[in-house]
Amino acid sequence: MAKSNQNSEFIDIKGLLSTYAKKWHWFLISVIICGLAAVLFIKISKPKYEVHANVLISQEEGKGMSSFGGLGDIFGSSGYVEDEIFVINSHSVLRDVARDLGTYRTHIVKTGILSKVFKYKKFPVEVYPAPGIVDTLLTTVSFAADVRADGIADITVKAAGKKIAEFEEQKLPATLKTKYGSFVVDRTKDYPAGEDVNTTIYVTGYDVAAENLATEVKSSIASKKSNVIALSIISTDEKYGRDILNAIIAQYNDRGIAEKNRQNEKTAAFIDQRLALISDSLNASEADIQIYKQSQGIVDVSSETSYNMGLKSSAERALISAQTENEIIRITRDFLRDPEKAYDLIPTGSEISGVGSSIGTYNQLIMRRISLLTNAKANNVALKSLTEQIDAMRASINTSLDRAYQNSLIGVRDLQIQYNKAQGHLGNVPTQERAFLNLKRQQEVKQQLYLFLLQRREETAMLLANSVPKGQIIDNAYTLSEPVGMGKKMILAIAILLGLCFPPVILYLKKLMRNKFETRAEVEALTEIPVLGEMCTDHGGTQLVVSSHDTSSTSELFRLIRSNLQFMLSAADDKVILMTSTSSGEGKSFISINLAASLALQNKRVLLIGMDIRNPQLAKYLTLTPHTGVTQYLANPSIAIDDLIIREPLMPNLDIITAGPIPPNPGELLTGDAVDRLFVELRKRYDYIIVDTAPVGMVSDTFNLARISDATIYVCRANYTTLRDIQFINSIYNEKRLRKMSLVVNGTAAHKGYGYGYGSDKKHKKHNLWQRITRR
Incomplete structure (x- = not known):
């Protein structure tokens, strides 16, 4: 049957053209019908506009993986921005936008036999749900209202496409009781006087409205290595699109500022707590000095000992500095080992040699985790990954602090030896003076810690007073000049092309369905x-x-x-x-x-x-x-x-x-x-x-x-x-x-x-x- 197979693969172009020529009236009728359909589509369809907005995401120094040097190149620099895209598209942000702008209600007004218009702000009839309904409503309830000029309306209520209630001859405003609750239907100030209106209002819950917005709003990184998030939305109403994007950016920034303030307030509370403890300890040291001077009758250092004291001053300064650093290390290490503060910011430790930069990075990761925690569920992959990264880094910092603490103890011991040697040269200095200096040194250590915490409290207060949004607006929402989609000429061209394609397809299907030959x-x-x-x-x-x-x-x-x-x-x-x-x-x-x-x-x-x-x-x-x-x-x-x-x-x-x-x-x-x-x-x-x-x-x-x-x-x-x-x-x-x-x-x-x-x-x-x- 090789010949039969070859023949079946052969396409008789001349025969096809002859068949089509006999059916020329099919093509004419098909083109006319498709053309009329295209004209009707152009007439009743509304142009759609694309609205854009661009936001630069601020990434603080030491944020994310960049603080780990070469690791930033391995993992890329867009991870943080991708996390922020997740925050912008989060259900909670979009839910607040739907609530603030009222997009849980959609107004469609019939303006002709086949023409319907979406109304965003100036709509003639409004539906007001009873308090609490929109918070829990998980379906879409539609109110199809035929309103006469005298304010009498016939209203059909549907849910999930099925009619659930019908109200005739209702004088507006009218309270409609349904199985979902009570709704009030009334005319607005934009109702055209003396005219009949046919409109449909769709009411849904905040959660469903947020899901709808999630499908409408598109967000992406503007370019591979940038920190700019590009937002866009397509709508028949330009103002609707601009308001949505601007509201999303405002919600995102407000949440970021609130989160920063919350973290800074926790830090300030911790510093105040530590200041109270250090202040009591400092007062006790100063009281010990006072009691010692009174008991020993010491008023001032004798001028005879000034020369010998100069010999040991350098060793004493070094010892004080080493002891101060040792105390800071101890406080920081105790803080990290407290399980209740496992995911709190480390208020101290940035001055510790070899560990300060890691602590700064650790604090940035903690802030990033807290930000994600407010918008993501516990099983979120990004949250789990960030928590594991924090745990690993905490263990690494603990190890570094242990090593630094041991090194600090060794340094203190060495400096103490040096100081004791210098002190030995003061054979003529009274024993009382040496005891006084020990007390004085302890007082100075606690004083430096107290001053350090005061400085951090002021810095935190400045952060609270000058909260900067995470998203710097590069471009507020703006509309592209040309409508999106196909133009009128393109629609007509496609209609003509379809009109030419339908007859051959019909003839081919007709040929497939018949079981007898013709030629x-x-x-x-x-x-x-x-x-x-x-x-x-x-x-x-x-x-x-x-x-x-x-x-x-x-x-x-x-x-x-x-x-x-x-x-x-x-x-x-x-x-x-x-x-x-x-x-x-x-x-x-x-x-x-x-x-x-x-x-x-x-x-x-x-x-x-x-x-x-x-x-x-x-x-x-x-x-x-x-x-x-x-x-x-x-x-x-x-x-x-x-x-x-x-x-x-x-x-x-x-x-x-x-x-x-x-x-x-x-x-x-x-x-x-x-x-x-x-x-x-x-x-x-x-x-x-x-x-x-x-x-x-x-x-x-x-x-x-x-x-x-x-x-x-x-x-x-x-x-x-x-x-x-x-x-x-x-x-x-x-x-x-x-x-x-x-x-x-x-x-x-x-x-x-x-x-x-x-x-x-x-x-x-x-x-x-x-x-x-x-x-x-």
Whole structure:
């Protein structure tokens, strides 16, 4: 079936164009309909505008992974901005925007038969839900109101597309009680005076409104390495789009400022607590000095000891500094080890050598975690990742503090040794003075800690007083000059293109759905069996259409089939041609009669014999009187063959043998020896023997006669023979159950001047344009 596959892959462009040309009115109507639909769409649709806003996200020094040097390059710098995009798109932010701008209510006003307009601010009718309804409402409730000029309205309430209540002749303002609660419907100051209004108001909950906003608002990083977030929204109302974006940015900044203030307030409270403790300790040290001086009678350092004291002053300063740092390390380490402050800011430690930068980074991560915690759930992936990063960094800082603390102790011990050596040189200095200096040194350490905490408290107070938004507005919401989407010309062009595409698609689908072939080309694409020719349905119901002087297209087609048949019958003894089909009604007998007549016109001795003994139709078609037939001969071979033959007066060279009466045992008669003896004799008398046999799709008689045949003409009919029948014919051909099979395609569409200008068709007349359209 290689040839069939190749044919099926071949696309007959000329044939397609011819088919489309015949259906030109389909294309015209389709283009007109699509064009009108496009014009209607342009008329009722409203232009959509794209609104943009750009925000620069401030990232403080040491924020995120940048403080870890090379790790920032590994993990990228956009992680922090992506977290902020999550915050901007968070449900809580959008919920507050929906609440503040009232977008949980949508107003649609009908302005024409098919025209509806979205109203954002100036709407004629409003619905006021009872307090608390919008907080918990999880569906959309619509109020379709037909309001008359006198303030009387008919209102239909639907939820999830289903009608739940209907209120007629309601005087506005009207309170409507539904299963979701009470709603008040009233006219607004923007209601057009003296006019009727048809409007629909959709009311939903804050949560659903936030979800709707999440689908409308798009946010992304402006470029790969930037800290700019680009926001956009598309809406038919420019003001609606601008208000939404500006409100989102305002909500984001307000939340950021509130979060910073909350953290700074916690830090200030902690510093105040520590100041109170250090202040008490400092007062106690100063009291100890006072008591010691009073008990020892010390007023001032003797001038004699000033020189010796200068020798040890440098060691003393170093020791004080080391002890101060050691105390800071201890306080910081104790703070980190307190489980209740595991995720609090570290107020001290930035002065510790080798650990200060890590503590700054740790504080930034804590602030980032607190910010995410307010907007994300506990199982949020970003929150979990950040918590793990904080825990790892806390462990690292603890390790560094332990190491720093040990190093500090060693340094203090070394400095103490140096100081003791210097103190030894003061042999003449009273013991009281050495004790006084120890007390004084402890007082100075606590004083420095006290001053340090005072400084941090002032810094925190300044942060509270000067809270800066995280999002610096680069561009407030602005509208692009041109509407988005397709323009009018593009819509019309697409409509015309669709109008041109619909007819071929319909024709193709129609072709897919039919189960019968229409043209000879389709048959040739479905089979390898040679096609002798085709026959158009243009013979006006007459069975014998071939005559000696007839030049009609039908006669010419039979002459073409005759020529092809004679070429196929190459051997001199090839005389017997079986005529068959798959089922009755495909024109087998008609082809048999006229092919026999066409052969007889060549002065050949031709016999047309009816062997369809189960359903004989030959005598009926030729209006022959009852005569001795084949079945009678097969049942009684003593009958002379000449008694079977009927001479056709209009065709001198054509003889006819009819089937005769229907026998009770047709199968046995056709398989008997009488058939072979009959055709041996007939071969001697005639040049061609056309055998009209039974359809092979119904009985096996034709297969029984294949032994006496030289060739087989299989008739199939357009718009009658099914594609399954073609498969059946192919199986017969491939199994070689019939000899020298060929096809004749019957019932194809007639064409004016059929063929290459040969033949004439008197039935074709000129028709006006309307007649040609309706005939198609």
